[in-house]
Amino acid sequence: MLGRTAVSxxxxxxxxxxxxxxxxxxxxxxxxxxxxxxATPTSALRKDASVDMVVFPAATGMMxxxxxxxxxxxxxxxxxxxxxxxxKEDKYFVSSGFAFVTQDRTDILAVEAVRLEDLDKEAVQRxxxxxxxxxxxxxxxxxxxxxxxxxxxxxxxxxxxxx
Amino acid sequence: MxxxxxxxxxxxLRYANICADFVRKALKEPKRTEALSRTTFEMTKSEWSExxxxxxxxxxxxxxxxxxxSSNK
Numbered sequence: 249m250l251g252r253t254a255v256s257x258x259x260x261x262x263x264x265x266x267x268x269x270x271x272x273x274x275x276x277x278x279x280x281x282x283x284x285x286x287a288t289p290t291s292a293l294r295k296d297a298s299v300d301m302v303v304f305p306a307a308t309g310m311m312x313x314x315x316x317x318x319x320x321x322x323x324x325x326x327x328x329x330x331x332x333x334x335x336k337e338d339k340y341f342v343s344s345g346f347a348f349v350t351q352d353r354t355d356i357l358a359v360e361a362v363r364l365e366d367l368d369k370e371a372v373q374r375x376x377x378x379x380x381x382x383x384x385x386x387x388x389x390x391x392x393x394x395x396x397x398x399x400x401x402x403x404x405x406x407x408x409x410x411x
Numbered sequence: 412m413x414x415x416x417x418x419x420x421x422x423x424l425r426y427a428n429i430c431a432d433f434v435r436k437a438l439k440e441p442k443r444t445e446a447l448s449r450t451t452f453e454m455t456k457s458e459w460s461e462x463x464x465x466x467x468x469x470x471x472x473x474x475x476x477x478x479x480x481s482s483n484k
Contacts, residue, residue: 290449326430326434341434343427343430343431343433343434344426344427344430344431345427359427359428359430359431360430360431360432360434360435360446362434362435362438362442362446366438366439366442367434367437367438367439368437368438368439368443371436371437371438371439371443372437375433375436375437389418389419389420390419390420390421392415392419393415393416393418393419393421394416394421394429396415396416397416397426397429397430397433398429398433401430401433401434402433402437405434405437
């Protein structure tokens with residue numbers, strides 16, 4: 249009786265230990281691939297795909313995630329998500345959302361994600377100048393803020409297309 | 412640092428949707444039309460009396476229209 253309790257207690261303890269990973273812990277060795285899910289509310293661009301690396305635009309800066317990355321949650325800002333698998337790069341533009349990096353997988357949830365080549369360079373340029381002029385002509389704080397967001401989003405799309 | 416949209420009283424949800432809207436509008440055709448049509452929705456409000464529809468009105472996207480200022484076409 250006591251033995252069984254002790255075993256189940258120990259098992260619980262080990263489980264907790266496995267699930268937790270700190271900055272100083274050693275990375276488990278092995279042939280590792282990153283399990284990635286990348287989705288918008290209307291589509292799944294990757295579902296439990298095995299990839300080598302994913303780079304996404306976190307609010308604090310670009311973030312590259314390799315297998316066994318330290319768990320984290322990051323807010324996305326408008327920018328390019330690069331999925332690297334089998335030596336090939338796949339680029340998407342995301343508007344906003346969140347990325348969840350857990351021990352065994354990474355989930356990127358974006359409000360809108362489009363292939364970079366689907367963006368229209370001229371429309372981006374046009375939108376940028378429209379938003380820039382709208383900042384000055386905005387009558388209230390809200391429409392000014394929306395124009396400001398527009399400038400940021402279009403600038404991000406522009407630099408994404410130029411790189 | 413507080414972002415400007417936050418200071419202006421926009422919520423994160425609205426900010427995220429505005430960002431997404433700008434991206435959709437910068438798409439090439441036909442993806443643009445396709446993406447934009449996904450975001451529109453319609454609602455109708457019907458009042459029933461004695462088992463019949465007495466009054467039916469279409470509800471416009473109030474919040475959506477407020478989002479889209481003249482600058483944000």
